[in-house]
Amino acid sequence: MDARALKIEAARAALSYVESGMRLGIGTGSTAEEFVRLLAEKVAAGMAVTGVPTSERTAALCVQLGVPLATLDEMPELDLTIDGADEVDAELTLIKGGGGALLREKIVAAASARVIVIADRSKLVETLGRFPLPIEVNRFGLKATEIAIGRAAAKLGLDGALTLRMTNGEPFVTDGGHLILDASFGRIPDTRALSEALHAIPGVVEHGLFLELATAVILAGADGIKTLHAAR
Numbered sequence: 001m002d003a004r005a006l007k008i009e010a011a012r013a014a015l016s017y018v019e020s021g022m023r024l025g026i027g028t029g030s031t032a033e034e035f036v037r038l039l040a041e042k043v044a045a046g047m048a049v050t051g052v053p054t055s056e057r058t059a060a061l062c063v064q065l066g067v068p069l070a071t072l073d074e075m076p077e078l079d080l081t082i083d084g085a086d087e088v089d090a091e092l093t094l095i096k097g098g099g100g101a102l103l104r105e106k107i108v109a110a111a112s113a114r115v116i117v118i119a120d121r122s123k124l125v126e127t128l129g130r131f132p133l134p135i136e137v138n139r140f141g142l143k144a145t146e147i148a149i150g151r152a153a154a155k156l157g158l159d160g161a162l163t164l165r166m167t168n169g170e171p172f173v174t175d176g177g178h179l180i181l182d183a184s185f186g187r188i189p190d191t192r193a194l195s196e197a198l199h200a201i202p203g204v205v206e207h208g209l210f211l212e213l214a215t216a217v218i219l220a221g222a223d224g225i226k227t228l229h230a231a232r
């Protein structure tokens with residue numbers, strides 16, 4: 001099975017958790033987009049759901065495919081969010097933000113009663129950190145924030161380059177108007193300590209470590225679907 005087929009399988013499995021009448025958070029990325037395509041078929045067949053998209057990109061796809069949308073301000077409590085991830089560990093801690101939508105994704109996930117992550121099996125790792133950690137930062141004082149992140153990471157024994165994310169030769173700008181530093185720390189043994197240390201830096205808007213937000217992770221592999229459930 002190719003990579004796209006696995007994403008579709010994971011998305012299809014997530015669809016079975018969606019019921020008519022639900023208020024749905026809708027994630028960002030190629031796997032979440034497969035979910036939107038399948039959801040749109042259900043909507044066309046009469047399923048009544050309202051989605052809150054986690055990015056302008058997802059919003060545009062939903063509009064194009066006829067999935068009804070609301071803003072999070074209009075619908076601040078959600079039943080379920082379906083989103084992708086860049087890495088997942090056995091505790092269901094995630095690295096997200098490869099698509100640059102981590103801030104809205106985290107806000108939407110936190111507003112959801114349940115969060116189901118969809119991914120292909122390759123995203124499951126023993127220790128998070130092979131995928132560079134996206135850190136969303138304010139434009140103001142970028143260098144100072146970069147230095148502060150480096151110092152905070154070093155205190156935790158983490159070392160590695162911080163790379164300003166670029167697109168078409170220009171800094172990538174998030175939907176919230178911020179920049180992204182991708183941190184190549186390597187293995188992150190203590191995700192909670194790093195999360196707290198990053199949150200303590202004023203220029204850091206948010207980071208891509210998602211702790212205790214996912215309720216289940218649906219992983220598609222060549223041998224089928226495996227679902228991990230949170231112990232919480």
Ligand SMILES: O=C(CO)[C@H](O)[C@H](O)COP(=O)(O)O
Binds near residue numbers: 028096101
């Ligand atoms: O966090 C994300 C976007 O900010 C995505 O969910 C993550 O990057 C996974 O994307 P894909 O499904 O394309 O592999």
